[in-house]
Amino acid sequence: MHHLLSQQVRVYRPDERHELGWFQTWIVMARNMVRSRELIWQLFRRDFLASYKKSFLGITWVFIAPVLGILSWVLLQQTGVLNAGTLDVPYPAFVLIGTTMWGLFMGFYNAAQGTLEVGKSIVMWIHYPREALLIKQVAEQLANFTITLAVTLLVLLVFGVWPAWQAVLLPLVALPLFFLGAGIGLIGSLVAVVAIDLTKLANVVLGLLMWITPIIYADNIPHPLLQSLIEWNPLTYLVCSARDIVLYGRLYEPTGYLIAAGVSFLIFMTSWRLFFVSEGRLTERMI
């Protein structure tokens, strides 16, 4: 094992990553990820545990967040501040599962956006495949999401809502959320190194997108501007499909979903390539 590794030859020269074609880029990155699975595991364990190690409440945070969230939405709806439109499931259940899926998207985005930043402490020390960091970030996000989802489903049962059996397809249905979130996030991660303001702006804009995604209200609110905004927002199809597969066992407008999924995939592949050719030259500016 050692001798094999010891004969590994690395060549560093300017723009060598540009010399690889797009298709090769993805293969090399995928291979790097497989190679660094041990590293991914170690970093995941370290950061996932560390995030709970320093807090008194520890893992309880996972339960507190959705409960507080749900309370505030219900308060807004009950007081009539928020007009949620007509729904066929109890509002708390509707809003909880919707915001959970939105949280999944934002989680992917934030995870990817932090890819270079979390590696900062080791960036100036030795070379290692940065792709590993993305996977570690996403894995951490998924671990948190799994716990949140379990809590969410529990709450759904309390409201008498049984998830559809098609909910087992969620990992597949939510995949485009990963592509879009991580795709935008990876670019954000690169931009954050040289122009942190742009990344902050992107964070705000993405946060605002939630208001034109029908997750805290139904999509049947008769307002023409809101309707067209909802219609053109790809997250409408992606987030609502993830929600609806759990609630009703169906996709939210399959055609819209498929188009949005395709676009997300392209965005991800493009930003992956961009990340691949740019990270080396950008991380040197982090030192």
Add this chain to the structure above:
Amino acid sequence: MESIVRHSANGNTGPQQGEVLVSVRHVSKKFCRHLRLSMGYGLLELLGNLAGLKVKKDALRRGEFWALNDLSFDLRRGEALGVLGLNGSGKTTLLRLLAGIMPPDQGEIMVRGRVGALIAMGTGFHPHMTGRENIYVNGTILGMTRQELDAYFDDIVDFAEIGEFLDAPVSTYSSGMRARLGFAIATTFIPDLLLLDEVFAVGDVVFRQRCLERIQQAIDKSAVILVSNRPEFIEMLCNRALWLDKGKIVAEGDVEEVSGRYTEETSRHSALFAMRSGTSREGTGDVRFTDPVKVYGSASGVSEIAIRGEDLVVEVPFVCNKPWSEVRFSIELVDLVMGIPLTLADCEVPEVTADGLLRCAFSSLPLLARTYAIMLKITHAETALDVWRYAASVDVRRASPRPSKKVRKYPHAITVDIGEASYQFNYEAGSAAVRVA
């Protein structure tokens, strides 16, 4: 940057003495002095990459400079290369390029085998995780497998001497402990190429000693690149040296030769600097040294140059403005690289009533090849009559014998002529003064 990975033809033959492990060809790297501009260029490059353009890297843009300029060298297994240079000469940048942390702007670097790096000592640890957890994480980043880490775990802990702190968060460690742990992880499993940046800047004497031993072990099996601005460590450990100045290679080759030239050059600069700074003279001035201070090697007779091993003569007149009894004359040689007084010769005369001449001959001085400043003192008990720092300097040119670090006082003979009277003293190594006449 790991994109082009291939296995060499002799993949199964194992480590071979003399195989080229590092090959650097016409490598240049530029940096930007201004943060804002640097960020701007970064953004431009990012947009360029998005559009699929290659950024031209040959020319310097506003605010940029060459941190490394057209470097070429090879390093083989069994070789230890010391990189010398003042701060900002590009030493650490070179290591970072070799470690693959940043890509070169021009040229090509080939690195064969596993790399262990210690750049920026004591970093890379997660402060909230324990020493044990950090060993596994950092070991993995360095490319070790779980099995290797399990096998070497005890060695790492032993070397780092973290003992009962093993399960405490690294944030509670002292800087020395962190440095030890970092060094232990990077070197316990000896890599093919070991990159070390100023490892001797931290840690105590014992740790330094063990680092030296560890590095010596590594040199037998791998190639080592050691960056330091302390030439004595490089002379001790390396068989080749590279002298960088403003990103360019000034000299490259035999360690004694390159290091000798480097120390001569830098110590001369620091000597001149010290002499120019006005604080070089103190004391009452009742008895005072005057020009001309003569320093020469007994054999060569050339002033201010001595060959290592030959006698060194210091001659300096003094004037007596007010008579004093029990006057002590002393001469110190100050090693300007280390900044410490190295050799002391002194004698005491019963009284000084007239002008005179002090003459001191050091026999077979085992000095290092560098510039020494000569510091002269005239004292009476606690009273300083004259303290003359940097009265003169002497360039010691290299010769064969290695200096002995044990002897503090070297054999010397002193003559003090005062008016008609003449005093002579002889000193054996380390012994007390013996007045001859």
